[in-house]
Amino acid sequence: MRILICIFAVALAACSRSGETPAAAAPAQPPAEAVVAPAAPADESVPLTPEQIARLVRPHSPAFGPAKAPVTVVEILDPACAACRAFAPVIEQLLFTYPQDVRVVVRYADFHPASLQALRLLVAAQAQGKVHELLSALFERQEEWAPQSGPDPARAWKIAGEVGIDVPRAQKDALAPGVDNILQAEADDLVALKVERTPTFFVNGKPLPDFGAQQLVDLVASEVQASKSKK
Secondary structure: OOOOOOOOOOOOOEOOOOOOHHHHHHOOOOOOOOEEEOOOOOOOOOOOOOOHHHHHHOOOOOOOOOOOOOOEEEEEEOOOHHHHHHHHHHHHHHHHOOOOOOEEEEEEEEOOOHHHHHHHHHHHHHHOOHHHHHHHHHHHOHHHHOOOOOOHHHHHHHHHHOOOOOHHHHHHHHHHHHHHHHHHHHHHHHHHHHEEEEEEEEOEEEEEEOOOOOHHHHHHHHHHHHHHOOO
16 A cells, blocks of 8 residues: 655754744655555553553543544644644645554643643634544644744634634634643643644554654554454
8 A cells, every 4th residue: 555745845854842843853854755564663661551552542532433433543742833834735645545454542742831821722623523623724824823934823813714613712712711621631632642843643553663654654554553453
């Protein structure tokens, strides 16, 4: 099986908790077309504890793909993170390539000044069944609402309206106490999982052996193959 990975323009360097993108974190970009082959398992020298595994997925977490898929990819992302934007087509391609085998669960981080309001908007959009559409639009138009010169929350709300979200309802929902509880749970889980950069990925509870798109693709392929072997 083959999978196409297209990474446009943005270097795949993770964003740190400080909001900076360290050059040292940037891996070599994968080839335009890469053969998916089973990879060596992720470095389990420091495996997640049972308590950490329990924190990977919460009832409020947005999920894309079949609920009973044998492979769960947990992505911890920041909508204002350029590296997260660069990984978005990789995630979409994984869902397309493995429509019955892969589920992607999204967790939120607010490592950038523009992030918190966007996260409130995303939680409100989830109540309207529009979180996938909004997240895609926020990534695609990231430079409009989260430029380096400073965040523009009004622009994010405008984008929300353009993807079909009921903005007045979402603005009200975004300020509900339940949203505060969700964002606090996200923050608490990030600390417990020791997440210091975005995006961070776990595949069936395993961290990537190294940060990179090809590493993610290979680990997912390995887990999909393992699930088929068990059958």
